[in-house]
Amino acid sequence: MIVGNPNVGKTTLFNRLTGQNARVGNYPGVTVERRSGKVLHRGKQFEVVDVPGSYSLSARSAEEQIALQAILGLSGNPRPSLCVVVVDAGQLGRNLYFAVQLLELGAPVVVAVNMIDEVSDNPPDLRALSKLLEVPCVATDARRGRGKDALLDAIADGLAREPVARPRIAYPAALLSDLDAVRAELPEPFLETKRDPQALALWALTSIDPDDELEGIPDGLRKRVLGVREAANENGRDLDLEIVGSRYAFVDRHLPGLFARVIEAHPPKRRASERVDKLLLHPVFGFLAFVAVMLTVFQALFSWSEPAISLIEDGMAWLSGVVAATLPEGVLTDLIVQGVLGGVGNVVVFLPQIVLLFLFIGLLEDTGYMARVAFLMDRVMKSLGLHGRAFVPMLSGFACAVPAILATRTMERQKDRLLTMLVIPLMTCSARIPVYSLIIAALFPASASFGGVPVQAGLMVAMYLFAMLTTLAAAGILGRTVVRGRRIPLLLELPPYRVPSLPATLRMVRDRARVFLTEAGTVILGCTIVLWALLSFPKPPEHAREPAPTAEVAAAVAAPAPAAEAPVTPIEYSIGGRLGKAIEPLIAPLGFDWKLGIGIVGAFAAREVFVATMGLVFGLEDLDEEAVPLRERMKAERKPDGSPTYTPLAGLSLMVFFALSCQCMSTLAVVRRETRSWRWPAFMFAYMTVLAYVASLVVYQGGRLLGL
Amino acid sequence: MRLAELAVGTEASVTAVSGTGSFRRRLLELGILPGTRVEVIGVAPLGDPLELLVRGSSLSIRRAEAASVEVTPIEAASAAETAPLFDEARLGGEP
Known part of the structure; x- marks a missing residue:
């Protein structure tokens, strides 16, 4: 021992x-x-x-x-x-x-x-x-x-x-x-x-x-x-x-x-470290260095991971294609392709970001800089009730909550970890971007501007700010209520700077990745299969299964047909689809119809899946990243009285809902793994969903009162 | 004088550690005892926390907590002498 x-x-x-x-x-x-x-x-x-x-x-x-x-x-x-x-x-x-x-x-x-x-x-x-x-x-x-x-x-x-x-x-x-x-x-x-x-x-x-x-x-x-x-x-x-x-x-x-000689108060090693600290903890240069380091970490998560993520996605798509072509058409093939392979893809896709983040964390810890991050940021983080070391996980939350939650391990106390974990999913992760892009492009005109700021770009920035403020507020409130504990005075050691050891860091990265794959991964895989089943069964009877050919979509765009006459899509017929319909009365006050309801149910797999699910709801398949036909379709959607179904106000309400709700089973799976219980993921899902519902309700009903 | 009031770069000798409970005990256990020499080697750019040098190790605590440590600054001249050891006799223990 x-x-x-x-x-x-x-x-x-x-x-x-x-x-x-x-x-x-x-x-x-x-x-x-x-x-x-x-x-x-x-x-x-x-x-x-x-x-x-x-x-x-x-x-x-x-x-x-x-x-x-x-x-x-x-x-x-x-x-x-x-x-x-x-x-x-x-x-x-x-x-x-x-x-x-x-x-x-x-x-x-x-x-x-x-x-x-x-x-x-x-x-x-x-x-x-x-x-x-x-x-x-x-x-x-x-x-x-x-x-x-x-x-x-x-x-x-x-x-x-x-x-x-x-x-x-x-x-x-x-x-x-x-x-x-x-x-x-x-x-x-x-x-x-x-x-x-x-x-x-x-x-x-x-x-x-x-x-x-x-x-x-x-x-x-x-x-x-x-x-x-x-x-x-x-x-x-x-x-x-x-x-x-x-x-x-x-x-x-x-x-x-x-000792042969009197121990010096400042031995050479410490003296060298103190000189580096003069620069790295300097009020100006220190913060510039800090911003540079943090930007590098963020850039790595956001951009450097992209090629690997694309490679994994393309690889999984290729594999799915091969399997689908080899096996006979049928439920079993669908299960393997969409459920199992899709689930494996959902797990593996997180690896590039996890590996990169832990590589950085390992290097930051090893060099001794992580302790300096806590030292520099303590004043700010303290006012939020968070630990100074929560900064890196919080920042990572802008890329993805899954590696960010795993990164909370850099904090020793369980209460600090728990509080950080509970608020990280409120940060605007990259999976929300496709959803915001779709809604903004579909429902807000590109030409509009508000006070000189283009509305589309302004909204995107506003969503980021909104999420940040909510995160801070949530940290403040949760820290004083749910995860209240006696405030622990800070005791921080600034170790001397050391050259990091790459083998040790790589080993730590490997351990983290392995734990994620085996423990959180199995939960994610299971959820993907369940969700696939929910959105696939029961199959509609043959006669109702009207294909939605491109010509019809073109026609629909040109002259939108009333919703009632639209063909029943397979997804609408499934349990998930019915669920979407069933919750319509519940979500109508937020400005959502049942189609968005299905989209929200489907987005539980991952937020960006919202785009593909909405595509399926409208009978559109194989949307590319721009999803232009879907945008047009959503814009053209009309209520029975002929008014647009999706107003800009409903769009705003929907974005607020996505900003705040915990539409991400992978996040819940890693929280379960890190807290070793279902209690905290359940609490997280509940508090975020309630928060999202109330905020969207306020936005939509408030907007209506203002005559928007 | 309190530890939180020491200027950066000054050395001082701890005279008393007030406060209560587990945090005070933790400070003691980290070696901040009456008679120990401490030096404030830095302050975070935002003014808090402080970085101390105690028994050859760096340690950061917040101002609020550093306020519970009473110190006497050590003059440059006497700083060359060896640090006073913790006074065993006062506790009445047998060596």
Whole structure:
């Protein structure tokens, strides 16, 4: 089991040890990823688990509690036979604090002093450190793979021996008697771990609060801890300072002796980093650099992914064509072509953006710039109740919500992640563009202008602004209601700039892509098949199945026939079509007719499918990107009284509906995967649909009142 | 004087960490203890958060939270001396 502070190279070390054999799973009960892998060393096999980094074992939330539970083997975690605590050779002071906590527990420990290359000018004496902590200490440079064998040897040795000593921390006498009081209330599962009861009591004393969010803490223990704390307060004692201070006193007393020279406050590595920060965190240049980096990320998602996406789409179309031509015509072929192949296409099409985004995220994290993004944007994001690290996922939301939601992983706290996930789908993703284009082109004249601004272009910009404002408002409201949590003060570490490691980044990208394909992908595939069935069955009887030849469309455009005389299209006959009709009374107040209803039902597969679905509703197939015949058809559509069915006001209402509603099963599928429950995707769908309905209603009815 | 009031580039010695509960404990655990030397090495362009150097590690906290840390600036002359260690004797512990 690999534990330690954040940013010390635990994951890199884990990857080095396990090679290609890592598995990504979950800790029981929480949505925190658990990575594990098998190692074979000198004929012995053992399993390595990577534990999320933390500065201390003491915890106040279920998430922070994982470290202790994993180390003790509580709450469904297997009990580890040995812990490798990874420390940053350049920040031994703070890192040893964590190591001391672990050693106090009496668990078998090996210390990996990592990033040893960065302190080559004044390296710590590891033999002295081993002697001090009475555990093996091994120098490693995980990025270059150095020290791996020595570490594995130490692990193999450590597995064979029982730990003998604990660090002698000089706790005050009064605290020791407090600890005895707390010890008496430790629950059975804690004691069964055979770890040092005093260390467990220390953990309880520094973790249990009147308003903590810990799990599995018995009332007796809670009462005792709070009682002990209260009594100490009344005596003017400061328990936290006693505990933390005594541990740091131990570290401070011994640290200088580990180094040949006095540790500089600004070692060369940090000095170089500070110089870069002078520029990258500069009020002017810093923001220019920030904008440039973010534009690159955005451009990559938006444009660079395009050729790959087209290739996938063309490839799937070609494959569908081949299959359709090979297999006999029939329901089964339709299922394979439109349901299965279509579904696979719907999944794979996200890969280019996911790969690109995670490539960038990996590089930004590795270089240390991601922490700077959070540092630069904290002021802005804080006012929205969002974490500074939410910026990159939010920005990615303009391209596509699916990779953006996956990118929320860069945030540690589940509440930050959840809030960001819930608002990302409100950003104007690229799938909305074809819908807006169709509506704007069909219902608003190209020549019109409003206050000197061409209406068509102005509307597009207005939709983007509208979505942004709604997102900010939603973040503010949801952050204070649904995902309300105690505001957590920001604690951010700006690590020194480092050269990124491409293999590690590629490995992370591969893991992400694999998880998406296997877990979210299956849901998307399933939904595509269900939706295909809904829009295909039942088939209309033969006589009703009037083809809609081009000539007729031309005629219809020239002299629009009343809707009642239009031939029944297969889609209209299907369950989905009937559903569209059935919801007409519901959506009529928004200015939509049943045809738009079918379009909205179909768009659940993906927003841009709206265009193709509307084409099918009007009996038009194989629309190209411009969809000119569809535009003309929509423009020409008339109500029985001869007035246009789709007025510009209805168009605006429809765009507002698309801006706000969660018409995207893929988004819901990844939210389910990331939150491990159907509860949040269901909530997301509900809140966005209600929001969309109400906003469209206000737009349409308000517009009517204004006489539009 | 409060940590939030320190000018960029000045070093100071922590005299007290006020505030309550888990955040105060977290500050202590990150090594911001009475007697620890801290330096404000930067402020984000928008004025918040601050970037500190504590025990050889960079750490960013917001002004609001930095206000709970009481410090005494260290004069340039005495800054050359070694940082005072945490006072064990005051806690009454045995070495």
